[in-house]
Amino acid sequence: MTNKYDIDKENSITDEFYFLNRRKIMASILSVPILTQTSMVSSKEQNLFFTKDLDYSTNEETNTFKQITSYNNFYELGTGKKDPMLNANKLSTKNWKLTIDGLVDNPIVLDLEDLTKKFPLEERIYRLRCVEAWSMVVPWIGFELQKIINIVKPLQKAKYVAFESILDPDNLPGQKRKILNWPYREGLRIDEASNPLTLLSVGLYGKILPNQNGSPVRLIVPWKYGFKSIKSIVRISFVESEPLCTWNEQTPNEYGFYSNVNPYVNHPRWSQKRERRIGEFGKRDTLMFNGYSKFVSNLYEGMDLKKNF
Numbered sequence: 001m002t003n004k005y006d007i008d009k010e011n012s013i014t015d016e017f018y019f020l021n022r023r024k025i026m027a028s029i030l031s032v033p034i035l036t037q038t039s040m041v042s043s044k045e046q047n048l049f050f051t052k053d054l055d056y057s058t059n060e061e062t063n064t065f066k067q068i069t070s071y072n073n074f075y076e077l078g079t080g081k082k083d084p085m086l087n088a089n090k091l092s093t094k095n096w097k098l099t100i101d102g103l104v105d106n107p108i109v110l111d112l113e114d115l116t117k118k119f120p121l122e123e124r125i126y127r128l129r130c131v132e133a134w135s136m137v138v139p140w141i142g143f144e145l146q147k148i149i150n151i152v153k154p155l156q157k158a159k160y161v162a163f164e165s166i167l168d169p170d171n172l173p174g175q176k177r178k179i180l181n182w183p184y185r186e187g188l189r190i191d192e193a194s195n196p197l198t199l200l201s202v203g204l205y206g207k208i209l210p211n212q213n214g215s216p217v218r219l220i221v222p223w224k225y226g227f228k229s230i231k232s233i234v235r236i237s238f239v240e241s242e243p244l245c246t247w248n249e250q251t252p253n254e255y256g257f258y259s260n261v262n263p264y265v266n267h268p269r270w271s272q273k274r275e276r277r278i279g280e281f282g283k284r285d286t287l288m289f290n291g292y293s294k295f296v297s298n299l300y301e302g303m304d305l306k307k308n309f
Contacts, residue, residue, distance in 0.1 A: 048116070048203040050123040050141045056197055056295070057125045063136040065205045067278050071136075072212050074231055075179055076165070076172045083174075084212035090171050091211040091232065098217060100148060102237035103158035108151060115202050115217050119143040124199060126222035128229065129261055129290055134276045140220050142201035146194050154190065154238045161193040162186075162243035163219060164235040180246055186230040187243035187257065188221065189299075197222055197295055200233075223289040223296045225259045256309035260300070261290040265309045 074084035077091065101107040121141050129135040167183035169175040175182050192198065199220040202209055209215040214231025221228050227247050247255035254268050263273040263286040274283040289296050
């Protein structure tokens with residue numbers, strides 16, 4: 001059964017100052033043009049202003065801040081679900097640079113100020129599902145990747161977007177081991193990257209993104225399994241050929257390039273027809289494209305989604 005989004009109930013599951021004062025803050029935001037609805041942020045304890053995206057947000061009940069920040073997959077910080085929280089201090093985001101390059105007219109380098117102040121921040125509450133058959137509803141704050149695409153102006157022969165995460169084996173405990181071929185890499189077709197659902201997130205629950213959730217900037221692709229939403233991104237490159245993706249390279253028979261949420265394609269070791277929402281006891285049916293079919297099914301018209309899994 002789907003729960004309707006209830007702002008009063010949402011407030012009751014978090015003690016975050018921002019949500020306790022949401023109506024006052026929203027009133028002040030609504031008096032400002034959307035392109036200036038940004039926030040000045042100097043620490044992860046400060047609030048991020050945002051607007052609610054009514055076009056794409058889900059109306060489901062959000063998971064709690066504690067659940068979202070204490071049960072994570074982030075192998076750079078360890079393979080256990082609590083390891084990212086326990087090792088969060090190992091990730092340094094000081095002097096972070098995000099390079100956008102490749103087959104573009106205008107390559108750029110963004111810093112933390114660019115990411116948190118110079119782009120409009122929009123709240124979108126998405127449902128993320130992972131191949132372990134668990135899921136969460138997270139109030140991400142960020143901006144559409146399309147905004148970056150419009151700035152750098154990809155060349156006509158750019159067909160894909162490649163993403164690369166931080167490489168810091170001296171400090172990140174997971175990268176001290178050859179668990180994966182570091183750094184973590186992911187990729188999308190350029191039309192997938194241009195979809196309005198595809199988000200670069202810089203925060204959640206009104207705060208700057210915690211380290212264990214992929215600070216300072218991560219990808220959100222809500223119709224795909226969670227491992228496609230690469231964390232702590234340092235480079236975005238526009239390329240002509242399908243880029244290397246970490247899990248597709250690691251185990252190609254289990255993790256395809258597309259990795260769309262598809263209950264009709266089983267993982268080789270388990271069924272993906274049912275999922276468990278964190279905080280719930282039972283399981284629920286997994287929805288095609290994670291419930292976003294009306295926004296993304298057109299991207300795959302004519303494709304064999306069992307072959308192109």
